[in-house]
Amino acid sequence: MKKHQLILITWLALLIGSLRPAAAQEVAHVNIGAMIVCELASSTNIPPSFSGDGCTTMNGRLVSPHKRAIWLRMTVDIPETMAHSPRPLGLFISAKAASRAWVNGQLIGNNGEPAHNAEAEVPGRMDAVFPVPHGLLHAGENTVIIQMSGHHGYIGLVSPIHFIAIAAYAAPSDTILREYMPSLLPLGVLVLGALYFGVLAIRRRDYGPRLLIPLTALFSAAQLLAEVSRGFTPYLYPFHDIRLVLILAFAVATGVSLFLHVLTRFLGKHRWLIAGISLVIYAALLLFADGFDRKSSLALLLPSLYAMMIAVYASTRGAKLAGGYAAALFLFSGLIFFTPTQFLDTYFYYCVAGLLLFLFIGEIRDHQRERRLREREKARADKLQVILDESRERESPTNIKITSAGKVEFIPTSDIAFCKGAGDYVELTVKGRAPVLHSQSLNDMETELPGTFLRVHRSYLVNTAFIRALEREASGAQLILTTGETVPVSRRILPSVRKALT
DSSP, X not given: OOHHHHHHHHHHHHHHHHTSOOOOOOEEXXXXXXXXXXXXXXXXXXXXXXXXXXXXXXXXXXXXXXXXXXXXXXXXXXOHHHHTOSSOEEEEEEESSEEEEEETTEEXXXXXXXXXXTTTOBOOBSEEEEEEOTTSOOSEEEEEEEEEEBTTOSSOOSOOEEEEEEXXXXXXXXXXXXXXXXXXXXXXXXXXXXXXXXXXXXXXXXXXXXXXXXXXXXXXHHHHHHHHHHHHSOOBTHHHHHHHHHHHHHHHHHHHHHHHHHHHHHOOTTHHHXXXXXXXXXXXXXXXXXXXXXXXXXXXXXXXXXXXXXXXXXXXXXXXXXXXXXXXXXXXXXXXXXXXXHIIIIIHHHHHHHHHHHHHHHXXXXXXXXXXXXXXXXXXXXHHHHHHHHHHHXXXXXXXXXXXXXXXXXXXXXXXXEEEEETTEEEEEETTSOOEEESSOHHHXXXXXXXXXXXXXXXXXXXXXXXXXXXEETTEEEEEETTSOEEXXXXXXXXXXXXXXX
């Protein structure tokens, strides 16, 4: 099995494992499908009768406390086991509002201070829990009344009331973080991918399609952190609007970066005209979409569809990797289209990380291919240089000044078979005479000798004109010289020596 296939299969296994259902917990959901909503003219903290003017029955999911104060009355059906449970219970409210709650006519707590105007209101937390006194609930139908106001919100949402339920008492942020925990697993892939490929692109001064891959990973990681911030801290509800804007902005940046990467990789002619038209349509559709969830889904769906069409077109033209891009983007787009809400909550970061893994593998393969080409070109250039040096040495041999035992002499480098390091000295094996000890280090000697000398070991420099053969043995490798002597070859340097002699 190929390495990149193993990586993708491992990632798919992690995705499936992360989608296992959580341990069951008994939760009594408040009936927010049909609640009585009252908006009173006067300011009061006493629950109304819910039967006068200004009160109506409506779908609670469409109720909004944005820029106003309202009263809500609803019911919750408590099972027998929960009513008699020894565990402490809590009323959980996730809504963009300050709130005050009553259960069966008894006030159980405040989340901020709801009021009729912004000056009097104290913003509450987005996710709050009110402890329910033991014995207050009974099996069957119970009444819940909530006073809400949202004067400090910035954006009016379609469904600002997310969740109302009674369950075992716990910190809401802990519960939310546990739900988000599987999404944190891809964070490492996104951050490491952004850093590695960002540095690689900058070092290569490639500010085109290769830089857009780490940017896609970086924006996805930022979107992930914005998403899970709800589980890190129980923030006040006005920050929820900022969080939603950040999620949408990073989703747009992720989608656009992905689209531009595919565009610049596979299209040449008219690509910027195509990019301009596509982005104008993209911006218009986002502007008129309802709700932040739908906007965030479209922010990712449309660019991936654009990119998929480009990859399909490039595949028909025989572009390398285009077919793989098209298949990966088809799967990615399909998941967004058929499961938009679940995709954002559960699959998104795994799918983005999986898609980026695919792109990373493609980039790694391209990088390895380019590196092999550079190595071959360098090997050819080095071999050519050796040939030129050998020719130059035959036509005009260079001499090197040797200092030994206080005597200075000049020896033709073409007569030196090899040099052996001996501490601060070098032992020269010279054709037709006894070895010569030279008072210089091997490293300094290497800089003075012509390119016909090859470093084969940390202690040996060999004149390539004297090499007859390269032999491999159980103990290592060695060079057989025309003088009949042998020189060891370092395991680390052996590949370079083999290339030089090829």
